[in-house]
Amino acid sequence: MSFTSVGFIGFLAAVVVLYYALPKKCQWVFLLAASYGFYMAGGVKTVVYLLFTTLSTFVAGLWLGRLNARKDALTGPEKKAQAPVFKRKKQMVTALVLIANFGLLFALKYWNFTASAVSGATGGSVILPQLNLLMPLGISFYMFQSVGYVVDCYRGKYKPQRNVFKYALFTSFFPQVVQGPISRYDQLSPQLMAEHSFHADHLKYGIQLCMWGYFKKLVIADRAAVLVNTVFGDYTSYSGSIIALAVFFYCIQLYCDFSGGIDVTRGAAQMLGIDLAENFRRPLFATSLADYWRRWHITLGQWMRDYVFFSLTLSKPILKLGKWSRKKIGGTLGKVIPTATATFVVYLFIGIWHGANFRYIFYGLWNGAIITSSQLLANTYYRCRMKLKLADDNRGLYVFRMVRTWILVFLGRYITRAPRLMAAFYMMWVTVSRPVLSDLWNGTALTLGIARMDYVIVLGAMAIVVAAEFFQERGTEIRKWLEQRGFLVQWLAILLPLLVLLVTGILRGDYISSEFIYKQF
Amino acid sequence: MKEKHRMTSGQWLVAFVLTVVLLGLSVLGFNYITDPFGAFGDRFFQWWSYDETMNPRVAKIEYLEQNHELYDSYIIGCSSTSSWPVEGFNEYFDARFYNMIMYGADMLDVELMSKYLIEHYEVKNLVVNIYINNAEEYNTESDPLTYNLNYKVDGTSRWDFYKKYLFLNPRYGLEKLKKYRNDSYLQAAHDVFDEATGAYDKSRRDVENISDLETYFTKAEYKAFVDYPQRTGHINNLEPCMESMRAIKEVCEENGVNLMVVCPPVYYKNLEYYTQEQVAAFNRALAEVTDYWDFTMSSVSFEPRYFYDKTHFRNCVGDMAVAKISGDDSVYVPGDFGHFVTADNVDQVLETYWEAEPLAEDxxxxxxxxxxxxxxxxxxxxxxxxxxxxxxxxxxxxxxxxxxxxxxxxxxxxxxxxxxxxxxxxxxxxxxxxxxxxxxxxxxxxxxxxxxxxxxxxxxxxxxxxxxxxxxxxxxxxxxxxxxxxxxxxxxxxxxxxxxxxxxxxxxxxxxxxxxxxxxxxxxxxxxxxxxxxxxxxxxxxxxxxxxxxxxxxxxxxxxxxxxxxxxxxxxxxxxxxxxxxxxxxxxxxxxxxxxxxxxxxxxxxxxxxxxxxxxxxx
Amino acid sequence: MREKLMEILTETCPGVDFETETALIDDGLLESLDIVTIVAEIMDAFEVELNVEDLVPENFNSVDAMLELIQSLAE
Missing domain, CATH: 3.20.20.370 (Glycoside hydrolase/deacetylase)
Known part of the structure; x- marks a missing residue:
């Protein structure tokens, strides 16, 4: 069910009403039923994959919990002696579950790409069959979430869930199953299991957040998408400035679509009294690419940090590398090399997470290279700044850093949106070699699938979003601020967004002009 | 300091729900009032020619609901039906005709509509227009807004019908308002029908000068005659088409309605889409069901100036046809134009098709x-x-x-x-x-x-x-x-x-x-x-x-x-x-x-x- | 031990007041990158083995917390 369909809104309304109408003890059961209903509405067959991941990680969690309990039951020297045995057992269980699940993910998402890459690399002498499997909804999200649970159990962070149904709700909770955020068990599950009484506040905040999300998605993202698709679908026909315009619009589209969807997700959860983690924190104001990844798709970055980065940096190979680099190379550089290596791997994974494609791999490498190089050059930057006598909180420096980040992110978008990696390079080349700036105002811009009014709407609405985020960045809580206003202002804050959604939604709807109704007259 | 009246969250929720309901109702209300398809009887504007342009099947029924006492007979069929003159038939039958032409109709639409008219209104005479093209498509998927029948006619759900037009994209209503403000006396693309007769409003086309062929072909509408599009036709739906014809005949007989079936004049190149066997099969099948007046093929079929475009004959040709039917000598009718066909002479009439020739220029x-x-x-x-x-x-x-x-x-x-x-x-x-x-x-x-x-x-x-x-x-x-x-x-x-x-x-x-x-x-x-x-x-x-x-x-x-x-x-x-x-x-x-x-x-x-x-x- | 730790900390993150700060992680003064660097050095300097489970805010929010951690692992 798409978030922007009437069906979803109806579904959400029904769920919210029933949720508070039912006895509180049954609330989580109802949510479980609703979540599976939601999932199966997108196709009954693919629920098998969700069940597989849910059950396998559930069992692994229990097993690991038991091993941990047994280990903790021992004391003193016996504990120390048995420690490696337990460790090995836990590692085997974890490895088994991880391989099973990631293997499944690989088969579903990455096999075809690998197969064609292999046959390409071997010049066609090795041909692996292509699988035609349907990708289940949200697999990249719920699987990571479940794997995180297993690793947490391995690390003994908390006791595993004994009730398979309660656990199943954690993996299938409907608002987040489509596009995240990737939640942590100890943060989400208690909320899911708790009893929620009706608070008008929750419902109100939830609705407001959803409206904001829909505003971004329907008014901005869907509109900008038309231009983006037109240009990228036929990129060889356009000059550099039009391509750059399309990439710019893609930045807008991607942010509004993704963050808008997350807003709807979090708003829906909020209506049920559940707080989901933030996934976006005003990425426009990022001061470096690393900072950008702390503001964009936050839960993915945090997942990578907790389960990949930390594990890597404390793993034997990296520790060895660290020892070597500190001795042989020494200085700040020597200290940074192990972490830089781990960082690079993390971004490579982030790239691959996005999709099975050379360009996503490149995207990961690109981000990794830039971030690790800035880590390696941290000292150099520090010395430059000292030479220029710039304090760390200098205004101009702040702006410079933001602009630099914008450029890097902008370039990255060429790579992810282009149909092929080579096309991305081609388009970058065209942007600088054949800009033809006049194309921006000589009317070409109106042939890209959207009208002048659409430009006004997209840019105007985006300006509103940026303004809102500007205030948020400075610490203003807009919802609280709004609550302080008078009755009329608050009512307008309900009416105007609804009107805007209605009008722009109407303008997009299917429609045949009466002038074309009867053509052969 | 004055206490501002603020909203509690509970009040906010109520306000929210009320606003949503209000907006929803205003959209519904707007659609009901503007009624661009005439589905609700166009109570406020009564601009039938606009509504009928958007969907004649729906709007015409609503129009007739309010005005059927003005008529006691109907002409019905797909788009070429429009050129059958209401005035001519009125004189011949001494009746008050309404032209129920529905563009793009297939014989199922015609059957359902005929039954509806006979069951609900006074129908003394029914003239049904049918030709070989009606044997190609039968019961086709129709656009739910512009091509569907009124629920009263095809018996589909009333709720679905009203729901569809209540929840319409308000742009339709907006456009109707815009056009209403600037509507010209002249027929425009958005009002192609003449309310009173139900036929197309050809007033604009009928004052154009028609002269020599060379000048004629320079106009965009007639260019098709120079480069007539090729197509292979078929008569795969001949049976259901005739079934509907038979059903119409039966319901007329049961209700004492005088039925006349007519085949309109067709441009000769249009007829060439079909093989001679197919044409013969169609005519024979039709003759078996009912007698009919056949104007399909004659010298008229070769003259582009007798047609509004590559498929529709002119109103003046309709006048000629009615004159032939009524035996009116005071009107020019080409000698080979029109035959009354029965099961006995259908083969002879088919011969005339293949023998037909254009008249010389002079x-x-x-x-x-x-x-x-x-x-x-x-x-x-x-x-x-x-x-x-x-x-x-x-x-x-x-x-x-x-x-x-x-x-x-x-x-x-x-x-x-x-x-x-x-x-x-x-x-x-x-x-x-x-x-x-x-x-x-x-x-x-x-x-x-x-x-x-x-x-x-x-x-x-x-x-x-x-x-x-x-x-x-x-x-x-x-x-x-x-x-x-x-x-x-x-x-x-x-x-x-x-x-x-x-x-x-x-x-x-x-x-x-x-x-x-x-x-x-x-x-x-x-x-x-x-x-x-x-x-x-x-x-x-x-x-x-x-x-x-x-x-x-x-x-x-x-x-x-x-x-x-x-x-x-x-x-x-x-x-x-x-x-x-x-x-x-x-x-x-x-x-x-x-x-x-x-x-x-x-x-x-x-x-x-x-x-x-x-x-x-x-x- | 404390001096050694302070040496490592100030070398890795100059400009942070380790003496008085008690919310190094929670206030974002130390980032994940800093933590792993410090951890690697600690493991090297004090010959203890840290696991990922140990990388929680409570253990790194202040110098005292870090010292406690090191001592508990040394046993």
Whole structure:
């Protein structure tokens, strides 16, 4: 069910009403039923994959919990002696579950790409069959979430869930199953299991957040998408400035679509009294690419940090590398090399997470290279700044850093949106070699699938979003601020967004002009 | 400090729900009020021709719900049905017909609609239009908004129907409002139907001049005839199509409805989509179900000018067909046009299809040049004034060259009844209505046995001063004087007070019959009607007949002026376009906006002869 | 031990007041990158083995917390 369909809104309304109408003890059961209903509405067959991941990680969690309990039951020297045995057992269980699940993910998402890459690399002498499997909804999200649970159990962070149904709700909770955020068990599950009484506040905040999300998605993202698709679908026909315009619009589209969807997700959860983690924190104001990844798709970055980065940096190979680099190379550089290596791997994974494609791999490498190089050059930057006598909180420096980040992110978008990696390079080349700036105002811009009014709407609405985020960045809580206003202002804050959604939604709807109704007259 | 009334969260939620409901209701209300498809009976606008354009199947039923007492018979079928004339059938059957044409209809639609009409309204006669194309598609998927039937007719859910039109995209309603504000009297793309008859409003198309084929093919609508699209047709749905026909016949018999089935004229290339076997199969199958009037294939089918476009025949052809059905001899009908087909003679009629041939150009059309003079005097001025002597030499030369003068009534007889014209016809006209036309030209015309038409300016009739300025001008004759010359002179209209002159009339002057910039369309139409009425009053008194023909001052005209004049009874108009006219039997439009060859006082008789041959001004 | 730790900390993150700060992680003064660098050095300097489970804010929010961690692992 798409978030922007009437069906979803109806579904959400029904769920919210029933949720508070039912006895509180049954609330989580109802949510479980609703979540599976939601999932199966997108196709009954693919629920098998969700069940597989849910059950396998559930069992692994229990097993690991038991091993941990047994280990903790021992004391003193016996504990120390048995420690490696337990460790090995836990590692085997974890490895088994991880391989099973990631293997499944690989088969579903990455096999075809690998197969064609292999046959390409071997010049066609090795041909692996292509699988035609349907990708289940949200697999990249719920699987990571479940794997995180297993690793947490391995690390003994908390006791595993004994009730398979309660656990199943954690993996299938409907608002987040489509596009995240990737939640942590100890943060989400208690909320899911708790009893929620009706608070008008929750419902109100939830609705407001959803409206904001829909505003971004329907008014901005869907509109900008038309231009983006037109240009990228036929990129060889356009000059550099039009391509750059399309990439710019893609930045807008991607942010509004993704963050808008997350807003709807979090708003829906909020209506049920559940707080989901933030996934976006005003990425426009990022001061470096690393900072950008702390503001964009936050839960993915945090997942990578907790389960990949930390594990890597404390793993034997990296520790060895660290020892070597500190001795042989020494200085700040020597200290940074192990972490830089781990960082690079993390971004490579982030790239691959996005999709099975050379360009996503490149995207990961690109981000990794830039971030690790800035880590390696941290000292150099520090010395430059000292030479220029710039304090760390200098205004101009702040702006410079933001602009630099914008450029890097902008370039990255060429790579992810282009149909092929080579096309991305081609388009970058065209942007600088054949800009033809006049194309921006000589009317070409109106042939890209959207009208002048659409430009006004997209840019105007985006300006509103940026303004809102500007205030948020400075610490203003807009919802609280709004609550302080008078009755009329608050009512307008309900009416105007609804009107805007209605009008722009109407303008997009299917429609045949009466002038074309009867053509052969 | 004043306490601002703030909203609690509970109040906010209530406000939110109320606002959503309010917005929803306003959209629904808006759709109900504007009702662009007529689904709710268009209570507020009653603009049926718009609604019917959007979806005739839905809107027409709603229209009939409110107006069916006006009718007692129906014509029904897909789009070519429109050209079957309601007036013609009314006379023949002595009934009040409504044309239930639904574009793109298949026979299932026709069957359901026929049943509905018979069950709910008074139906004395039902004329069903069917042709071989109806055997191709049956019960096709229709666009749910614009092609579906009214739920009352096809028995689908009433809730689904109303829900669909209540939750319509409000843009439809908005567009209807916009068009309503700026609607022209003339038919536009958004109102293609004539409410009262139910047929297409072809008023615009029916005032276009139709002349020679070369000019005809330059117009966009007729280009298809030059490069007719190829297609392979089929009759895969012949059976269900005939099933529906049978069902219609049964329901008519059960209810005492007089059924007449007609096959419309089809352009020959359109028929070529089907093989001879398919055509034969269709006709035989139809003949088995019912007798029918067949106009499919004849000499008419070869003439592009008889069609509005590559598939639809003209209203005037519909008139010919009805004349054939009713046996009206006073109307021109080509000899091979129309057969009454029964199961016994269907094979013979099919033979006529394959034997049909186009009529020769000179059998079907006539070349008619029209000469334009103004004033006669003892000496000419080389321009609008021609000397008596020169005029006489013109007439003498024409007669010697074999030309016969005819008037517009002769042209009308040719077009409407097929009464042949002389071999070399010519129409002689004079503009403005000068005294000299009667005193100097009339005797000469009589001497050579010729006749002429004079177009008189209403305000100048019988005067020798310009309107009320007191300025003197060339004397114009009075209608009483003209009546005395009726044996050779017919008087037509040059407008009562259309012909304004720079310098003599207050600025800004009207440019010929054209609308003034300061005039609204309504004012302009009123001006035209008043002008015609004034002319009619004058003529009726003195001549016993309102003006039949009009010459446009300066030759300028617009579709709107053409239409209004036609409504006021003018059936022929002339301009100053330099050309020789082609008039066509059966096509009254060939008498509209005809061209004329202006004769300057300096032209010699031979130059005039040359002009009559080439249709171009002498060098 | 404390001096050694302070040496490592100030070398890795100059400009942070380790003496008085007690919310190094929670206030974002130390980032994940800093933590792993410090951890690697600690493991090297004090010959203890840290696991990922130990990388929680409570253990690194202040110098004292870090010292406690090191001592508990040394046993």
């Amino acid at each position: 059998e079907l059309t006539a070349k008619v040049p029209i000469l334009m003079y103004h004033h006669l005097a003892e000496t000419g001025d080389g321009g609008d004034i021609i000397s008596v002597e020169d005029f006489e030499s013109h007439m003498a030369t024409l007669t010697r060259a074999g030309y016969t003068a005819v008037d517009f009534d002769d042209l009308k007889s040719y077009v409407e009844q097929g009464v042949e014209l002389p071999e070399k016809p010519v129409v002689i006209t004079f503009d403005d209505g000068y005294e000299s036309n009667l005193t100097l030209a009339y005797p000469i015309l009589k001497r050579y046995g010729m006749k002429a038409t004079v177009f008189a300016i209403g305000v100048s009739i019988g005067k020798d001063t310009y309107k009320d300025t007191g300025e003197s001008m060339i004397p114009h004759f009075s209608l009483e004087e003209a009546a005395l010359c009726a044996d050779a002179i017919t008087v037509g209209s040059h407008g009562y007070n259309i012909h304004e002159v720079a310098g003599r009339d207050p600025e800004p002057i009207r440019q010929g019959v054209l609308q003034k910039e300061s005039e609204t369309e309504e004012e302009y139409i009123q001006f035209l009607r008043n002008d015609c009425e004034a002319m009619d009053a004058l003529f009726e008194e003195a001549l016993g007949r309102t003006p039949q023909v009009l010459a446009y001052p300066f030759g300028w005209h617009t579709t709107l002026s053409d239409l209004i004049l036609k409504e006021e009874g003018i059936w022929a108009t002339v301009t100053s376009d330099v050309k020789i006219n082609i008039i066509i039997k059966g096509i009254p439009q060939s008498l509209y906006a005809m061209g004329r060859l202006a004769v300057r006082g300096s032209y010699t008789a031979d130059q005039v002869l040359e002009m009559l041959k080439t249709g171009q001004r002498p060098q």
